[in-house]
Amino acid sequence: MRDPGDELHDLEAGGLRRRLRQIDSPQGVHVRLTGSGECLNFSSNDYLGLANDGALKAIYQNHIGTYGVGSGSSRLVCGTMAAHVALEEKIASLKRTEAALTFTSGFAAATGALPSLCGKDDFLILDKLCHASLIDGARLSGATIRIYPHNDLNRLTSHLQWAAQRAAATSRLVVVTESVFSMDGDLAPLAEIVELKDQYGALLLVDEAHAFGVLGPEGRGLGAALGLESRIDLQMGTFSKAVGLSGGYLCGSRAMADLLINRARSFIYSTAPGPALAATVRDALDLVCGPRGDILREGLSANRETFSPGTPSAIIPVIIGENEAALSASARLQERGFLVPAIRFPTVPKGSARLRITLSAAHRPDDITSLKSALADIVKTDYDPLP
Numbered sequence: 001m002r003d004p005g006d007e008l009h010d011l012e013a014g015g016l017r018r019r020l021r022q023i024d025s026p027q028g029v030h031v032r033l034t035g036s037g038e039c040l041n042f043s044s045n046d047y048l049g050l051a052n053d054g055a056l057k058a059i060y061q062n063h064i065g066t067y068g069v070g071s072g073s074s075r076l077v078c079g080t081m082a083a084h085v086a087l088e089e090k091i092a093s094l095k096r097t098e099a100a101l102t103f104t105s106g107f108a109a110a111t112g113a114l115p116s117l118c119g120k121d122d123f124l125i126l127d128k129l130c131h132a133s134l135i136d137g138a139r140l141s142g143a144t145i146r147i148y149p150h151n152d153l154n155r156l157t158s159h160l161q162w163a164a165q166r167a168a169a170t171s172r173l174v175v176v177t178e179s180v181f182s183m184d185g186d187l188a189p190l191a192e193i194v195e196l197k198d199q200y201g202a203l204l205l206v207d208e209a210h211a212f213g214v215l216g217p218e219g220r221g222l223g224a225a226l227g228l229e230s231r232i233d234l235q236m237g238t239f240s241k242a243v244g245l246s247g248g249y250l251c252g253s254r255a256m257a258d259l260l261i262n263r264a265r266s267f268i269y270s271t272a273p274g275p276a277l278a279a280t281v282r283d284a285l286d287l288v289c290g291p292r293g294d295i296l297r298e299g300l301s302a303n304r305e306t307f308s309p310g311t312p313s314a315i316i317p318v319i320i321g322e323n324e325a326a327l328s329a330s331a332r333l334q335e336r337g338f339l340v341p342a343i344r345f346p347t348v349p350k351g352s353a354r355l356r357i358t359l360s361a362a363h364r365p366d367d368i369t370s371l372k373s374a375l376a377d378i379v380k381t382d383y384d385p386l387p
Ligand SMILES: Cc1ncc(COP(=O)(O)O)c(C=O)c1O
Pocket: 105, 106, 107, 108, 110, 131, 133, 178, 182, 207, 209, 210, 238, 239, 240, 246, 247, 248
């Protein structure tokens, strides 16, 4: 039998061992790392700086008083409370869909959705850079899986042709992509993907985890920015990034939401998110998609421009290549007071270890220029992502 210690040793030797890093302060652009003191945080997905927002904290406390802290059971037993229904109505209305279903996390939404939609007679076609939750959901489904190189529409087309030729009359073809890719920060060609999936009679699931709250009118995502919401069969996302809290969602037709209620195992067999959390997320959506959200998005956009003009999202990868080099760049940045962890395989492909820089509306312009100058000193690479 393999010894866990040997396995950890192998991970260490390959520069792939992960360790938890403890933070002694609330989340924010300034965090206090146990043992290393205060750092400027460029690694969080709290894009609008809401994770420790005073107004949201007060709202949460208030909802705890109204709803209590626990939900008692899964949604289908006795855990569906008014707060969950109100949240689902809100996110469905923001996404312009008939219905929505919420989950404990985005990960649970993905692993619940794909096996609900697809089984062994169906076909799932995913972008190569799709998040682990989508890949795991695809694997759990038992469907035939095809992966296309990142954003490669020709290969997406040939996979659709291939699947359409083999599909039975009742088979489903489902295309899966992110809108903003989590480790590269680039955008999917959604307009073209929507055309293709329609041409082949496929369904489309778009994970807007890193776009919701950041892109589009009212921060409603890339689908909304491109006017494509009504053509995307399932809009997925999470409340754990720009919304500052936690929980996943899937928005689509009423029938689609009802199918998920009946089939999504991560929904059926898991205790409902706490009602005070659901109610706070509902109110956070008013904030994120309202005037204050617009101001925060303007700040975030200005920060994106300061870091790198024209950057399409709040995620900026600095590709280093080898694991050890990425770890060493991250350690040197930390010595200078910047928290930018190294991202390695299997989160990103082998040989593309990187620093993943994320910007927040709460960063000040000085924070960004000082990170840029530290990067210029520390990162010596032939790939130069900086202007
Ligand atoms: C693209 C993408 N999808 C889904 C998830 C999962 O969301 P959550 O953190 O809410 O589980 C993440 C976040 O880690 C993500 O980056």
